[in-house]
Amino acid sequence: MTDYNFAYLDEQTKRMIRRAILKGLAIPGYQVPFASREMPMPYGWGTGGVQVSAAVLTPDDTFKVIDQGADDTTNAVSIRRFFQKTAGVKVTEATEEASVIQTRHRIPEQDLRDDQILVYQVPIPEPLRFLEPSEVETRKMHALEEYGLMHVKLYEDISQHGAIATAYAYPVKVEGRYVMDPSPIPKFDNPKLEMAGIQLFGAGREQRIYAIPPYTQVVSLDFDDYPFEASKADHACDLCGAEDSYLDELIVDDEGGRMFMCSDTDYCAGRRKQGHVGAQGVPYAEDAA
Amino acid sequence: MTPLLQVEDVAKFYGHRIGCTDVSFDLYPGEVMGIVGESGSGKSTLLNCLAGHLTPDRGAVRFDTRADGMRDTITMSEPERRMLSRTDWAFVHQHARDGLRMNVSAGGNVGERLMAVNARHYGDIRDKAIDWLGRVEITSDRIDDRPTQFSGGMQQRLQIARNLVTGPRLVFMDEPTGGLDVSVQARLLDLLRGLVREMNLSAIIVTHDLAVVRLLADRLMVMKDGHVIETGLTDQVLDDPQHAYTQLLVSSVLQV
Amino acid sequence: MISVENVSKSFTLHNQGAAVIPVMAGASLQVEAGECVALVGASGAGKSTLMRMIYGNYLTASGRIMVGDLDVVSAVPRQIIQLRRTTLGYVSQFLRVVPRVSTLDVVAEPLLATGSDRDTAIASAKVLLSRLNIPERLWQLSPTTFSGGEQQRVNIARGFAYPYPALLLDEPTASLDPTNRATVLTMIEEAKARGVAIIGIFHDHAARDAICDRQFDVTQFTPGLAA
Numbered sequence: 001m002t003d004y005n006f007a008y009l010d011e012q013t014k015r016m017i018r019r020a021i022l023k024g025l026a027i028p029g030y031q032v033p034f035a036s037r038e039m040p041m042p043y044g045w046g047t048g049g050v051q052v053s054a055a056v057l058t059p060d061d062t063f064k065v066i067d068q069g070a071d072d073t074t075n076a077v078s079i080r081r082f083f084q085k086t087a088g089v090k091v092t093e094a095t096e097e098a099s100v101i102q103t104r105h106r107i108p109e110q111d112l113r114d115d116q117i118l119v120y121q122v123p124i125p126e127p128l129r130f131l132e133p134s135e136v137e138t139r140k141m142h143a144l145e146e147y148g149l150m151h152v153k154l155y156e157d158i159s160q161h162g163a164i165a166t167a168y169a170y171p172v173k174v175e176g177r178y179v180m181d182p183s184p185i186p187k188f189d190n191p192k193l194e195m196a197g198i199q200l201f202g203a204g205r206e207q208r209i210y211a212i213p214p215y216t217q218v219v220s221l222d223f224d225d226y227p228f229e230a231s232k233a234d235h236a237c238d239l240c241g242a243e244d245s246y247l248d249e250l251i252v253d254d255e256g257g258r259m260f261m262c263s264d265t266d267y268c269a270g271r272r273k274q275g276h277v278g279a280q281g282v283p284y285a286e287d288a289a
Numbered sequence: 290m291t292p293l294l295q296v297e298d299v300a301k302f303y304g305h306r307i308g309c310t311d312v313s314f315d316l317y318p319g320e321v322m323g324i325v326g327e328s329g330s331g332k333s334t335l336l337n338c339l340a341g342h343l344t345p346d347r348g349a350v351r352f353d354t355r356a357d358g359m360r361d362t363i364t365m366s367e368p369e370r371r372m373l374s375r376t377d378w379a380f381v382h383q384h385a386r387d388g389l390r391m392n393v394s395a396g397g398n399v400g401e402r403l404m405a406v407n408a409r410h411y412g413d414i415r416d417k418a419i420d421w422l423g424r425v426e427i428t429s430d431r432i433d434d435r436p437t438q439f440s441g442g443m444q445q446r447l448q449i450a451r452n453l454v455t456g457p458r459l460v461f462m463d464e465p466t467g468g469l470d471v472s473v474q475a476r477l478l479d480l481l482r483g484l485v486r487e488m489n490l491s492a493i494i495v496t497h498d499l500a501v502v503r504l505l506a507d508r509l510m511v512m513k514d515g516h517v518i519e520t521g522l523t524d525q526v527l528d529d530p531q532h533a534y535t536q537l538l539v540s541s542v543l544q545v
Numbered sequence: 546m547i548s549v550e551n552v553s554k555s556f557t558l559h560n561q562g563a564a565v566i567p568v569m570a571g572a573s574l575q576v577e578a579g580e581c582v583a584l585v586g587a588s589g590a591g592k593s594t595l596m597r598m599i600y601g602n603y604l605t606a607s608g609r610i611m612v613g614d615l616d617v618v619s620a621v622p623r624q625i626i627q628l629r630r631t632t633l634g635y636v637s638q639f640l641r642v643v644p645r646v647s648t649l650d651v652v653a654e655p656l657l658a659t660g661s662d663r664d665t666a667i668a669s670a671k672v673l674l675s676r677l678n679i680p681e682r683l684w685q686l687s688p689t690t691f692s693g694g695e696q697q698r699v700n701i702a703r704g705f706a707y708p709y710p711a712l713l714l715d716e717p718t719a720s721l722d723p724t725n726r727a728t729v730l731t732m733i734e735e736a737k738a739r740g741v742a743i744i745g746i747f748h749d750h751a752a753r754d755a756i757c758d759r760q761f762d763v764t765q766f767t768p769g770l771a772a
Contacts, residue, residue, distance in 0.1 A: 317623055320623065320626075472644075472645070475643060475644035475645045476645060478643055479643045479645060479646050482643060486657060486658060503641075504643050507622065507623075507626050508622045508623075521604070521622060522601055522602075522622040522625055522626070524602050525601060525602055525603065525604060525622075528597070528602050528603065529556075529597075529602065529603040529604050531557070531604065532559070533559030533560060533563075536558070536559050536560055537559075537560055540560065
């Protein structure tokens with residue numbers, strides 16, 4: 001603990017990031033530039049999220065990290081250990097117990113409370129970048145609320161695929177003002193963006209922080225005749241039988257065998273503990289044994 | 290009748306060099322004005338000043354807005370000017386790739402201006418796109434193709450459809466037929482003439498091609514070294530040029 | 546209807562040592578509604594020049610040219626465009642059209658430009674083209690490929706498509722065969738009867754004598770040529 005300042009970053013840097021976070025919360029959906037620091041991990045591994053987590057963590061917090069819903073991937077484990085080492089905070093895999101959750105590409109299935117913070121890792125914060133390469137121009141478009149281009153992207157989807165094929169990083173309009181990229185979460189998660197918890201988004205390489213305060217209106221963009229649909233695989237979890245959770249598809253052999261399972265590992269384990277069993281699952285106790 | 294556009298003493302300098310200076314004229318609804326001159330005469334600078342792409346160093350460019358009548362577009366706020374440029378104004382670039390999104394389908398290119406003014410019904414947007422592609426002689430089966438798959442003439446027609454879909458009242462054109470084969474040029478000119486008449490468009494066309502202005506423009510402005518040296522009815526300026534430079538310009542055209 | 550009052554004109558050729566060539570001085574001419582006046586004079590005397598000045602195609606240095614209640618000499622381009630659209634027609638010697646536009650559209654254009662609906666304009670164009678014996682198979686083609694006589698008839702059809710109260714005719718019967726020539730002369734007679742004021746240049750003396758009420762010799766106003 002004495003080898004590092006609390007949560008790795010120096011106090012001045014954390015203050016700078018907190019100012020950006022507060023500004024982001026004050027202007028929901030607006031991308032606040034910040035002086036992103038070099039972190040001891042490569043860009044693309046969550047440097048933005050890590051800096052935001054470092055700035056909001058207190059010694060009393062309980063920290064959880066998920067990567068595509070899972071607590072046990074290399075990336076999640078590394079970041080969790082990083083803060084265990086540099087901040088000495090408690091860590092957990094239970095959504096219920098965590099006060100700060102850093103996530104890559106998912107929102108936990110379980111509703112968050114107003115005493116919880118969700119920190120997103122964001123690769124490309126600019127939703128308009130797909131069609132407009134100029135940063136000067138996209139900032140002007142945000143400033144003047146010129147968002148027609150965002151619908152051009154959705155139009156292209158429908159004209160090419162017959163439906164809005166954008167399945168993740170589905171653009172939203174926050175509190176009727178800023179169009180925002182919700183990071184590459186599946187569009188299944190979009191409705192959950194209206195929540196009780198605080199949501200903070202950090203893009204390290206792009207040096208942007210943005211936020212959604214609790215209970216903020218978040219609307220997924222769509223057309224009148226092609227309304228937004230939060231879709232998922234038409235299946236139940238093969239482990240816990242849940243029909244309301246976002247599923248990963250797993251190829252299990254070389255003969256086309258496959259299984260679907262909750263991408264949120266904590267949610268799946270919790271259900272199995274409660275005795276739910278999916279089509280290919282086994283009771284929880286046996287598994288543990 | 291009030292003019293649609295009032296240009297008063299517009300000047301633009303690049304350091305000590307004159308871009309254009311002392312330019313004044315009125316353009317009325319339904320009028321097509323040509324601006325001719327050789328490269329470097331200031332005609333493109335003037336066009337860009339009028340269309341809001343460049344800020345003039347002096348002068349006023351007043352446009353008869355639908356909501357508030359005559360407004361100086363140079364001093365109005367940027368959001369207002371940008372709104373004008375995607376509703377009441379249109380700009381047809383010489384190079385289609387400056388005026389089109391090359392990685393977006395033809396339908397998306399035409400639909401963009403509609404979506405920019407809050408069209409949110411895919412079916413309606415598509416119907417309008419098909420209608421406009423038809424009006425510029427692009428068949429509906431090309432609607433989902435990207436402009437990169439189009440010929441030069443088609444790209445230019447697509448650019449026109451994309452610009453006119455919101456029913457603008459003033460069209461700026463910068464060498465609209467430049468770089469096209471003569472046969473393709475003729476078709477484009479005929480199309481533009483028809484659209485100008487049907488939509489009662491006003492237009493300002495910059496070109497160095499005197500044949501283009503003879504066919505399209507009612508009035509002509511001749512520029513040299515940043516100055517307007519002669520103006521008048523197009524056929525009068527071409528058939529009875531008064532200024533030495535205009536006489537040289539007209540007599541330099543190859544006859545076929 | 547048309548009143549030319551004391552007009553003068555000279556050309557300054559800047560690129561040929563700024564030579565000034567006076568071409569007309571002090572010309573005056575009145576043409577009433579229903580009247581047809583022929584401009585006469587030797588070649589180069591300024592017949593076409595005067596006609597072009599009346600049409601606003603050439604600038605006039607001094608004097609007044611009233612067509613209806615508009616002074617062409619002092620009018621702005623917008624007013625002349627309006628005049629040409631609704632008051633003053635002009636059949637030139639040569640057809641000048643956008644390439645690849647069909648003959649029907651070329652003839653219908655003056656009507657479309659004045660707000661006629663397309664069906665009416667096309668129907669009128671068909672009547673005129675039939676009357677002038679342009680074969681129907683040519684109607685959808687561009688007149689740029691037609692023979693001289695055919696082009697001339699298309700030009701006449703276009704000039705007569707809209708009922709202008711004043712008309713300028715530059716050699717309307719040149720290069721026409723006897724049948725078509727007769728048709729054109731009848732059309733001019735009909736226009737006169739409707740009250741159209743006409744100024745024409747006719748090298749075809751028989752035609753001129755048949756339809757013109759009087760002649761106006763421009764030579765008397767041509768500097769250097771006046772006797």
